[in-house]
Amino acid sequence: MQRHRQRRRRAAMLLEVTGLHVRYGRTHAVKAVDLHVAEGEIVTVLGANGAGKTSLLRALHGAVKPAGGSIRFAGDDLTAQSSAERVTRGMMLVPEGRQIFVSMSVHENLLMGAYLRRDGDWARDLKSVYDRFPNLAERRDMPASVLSGGEQQMLAIGRALVSRPRLVMLDEPSLGLSPLFVNNLFNLIKELNRDGISILLVEQNTAMALEVASRGYVLELGSLVLEGGADALAGNAALAEAYLGDHAAKPEPDAA
Ligand SMILES: Nc1ncnc2c1ncn2[C@@H]1O[C@H](COP(=O)(O)OP(=O)(O)O)[C@@H](O)[C@H]1O
Numbered sequence: 001m002q003r004h005r006q007r008r009r010r011a012a013m014l015l016e017v018t019g020l021h022v023r024y025g026r027t028h029a030v031k032a033v034d035l036h037v038a039e040g041e042i043v044t045v046l047g048a049n050g051a052g053k054t055s056l057l058r059a060l061h062g063a064v065k066p067a068g069g070s071i072r073f074a075g076d077d078l079t080a081q082s083s084a085e086r087v088t089r090g091m092m093l094v095p096e097g098r099q100i101f102v103s104m105s106v107h108e109n110l111l112m113g114a115y116l117r118r119d120g121d122w123a124r125d126l127k128s129v130y131d132r133f134p135n136l137a138e139r140r141d142m143p144a145s146v147l148s149g150g151e152q153q154m155l156a157i158g159r160a161l162v163s164r165p166r167l168v169m170l171d172e173p174s175l176g177l178s179p180l181f182v183n184n185l186f187n188l189i190k191e192l193n194r195d196g197i198s199i200l201l202v203e204q205n206t207a208m209a210l211e212v213a214s215r216g217y218v219l220e221l222g223s224l225v226l227e228g229g230a231d232a233l234a235g236n237a238a239l240a241e242a243y244l245g246d247h248a249a250k251p252e253p254d255a256a
């Protein structure tokens, strides 16, 4: 039974995005993007600042209405569905900048994740979040403002987990974290995936993202310019140069 379920899971397509466009007035932020995540996969979307990564995730979450294209999840077309419906079906976004409620307690923040659960059965998931993150359990009744940046990111992810997602979409989760926390975070992403959660990971930390992902896509100015296996992308030196370079952080050519 278990083996049978595993086999089906590997084959099943969880997220299928076809010809997606996002526009803000004259800004065409996402242009005809096709991507997919199979059940059980970690897939990364890479791209420099302004490439359209957040816009893509916001469209998948339902926070912005796509100007075209379709979003299928677990076989159903959710393009016209609300964010709430998408969360209920198992798509969860951990937004850029965490977006936790700093004046609310850790516990209250986690309860927000239970809010859209259709079944009333979130107590077990809440407990498993506290088991997974002892730091959050210790600070359960403290305002979220007392947490470090790394702990706030754990809280944002914990809040997502309380909704028992099938797909977690993470928007630059490593941004602003110390190297130690970045390591913890990527270990956590692998752990969640081993527990059966599919992951769509938006990152500017290309090397780390390609280490945990099996496949990746590269966005430039709203368009997909490259896609492939993580190893192939990681070995593609031109990729880093052309599309992902944090030019501000690079030494001048003649200084190298
Ligand atoms: N709410 C908005 N209104 C108008 N333009 C926006 C808005 N959000 C993003 N943009 C523009 O869309 C483009 C893509 O932005 P974004 O999706 O945030 O990229 P990334 O997450 O890759 O940095 C940028 O040109 C940005 O200025």
Ligand SMILES: [Mg+2]
Residues within 6 Å of the ligand: 053, 054, 055, 096, 172
């Ligand atoms: Mg962004």
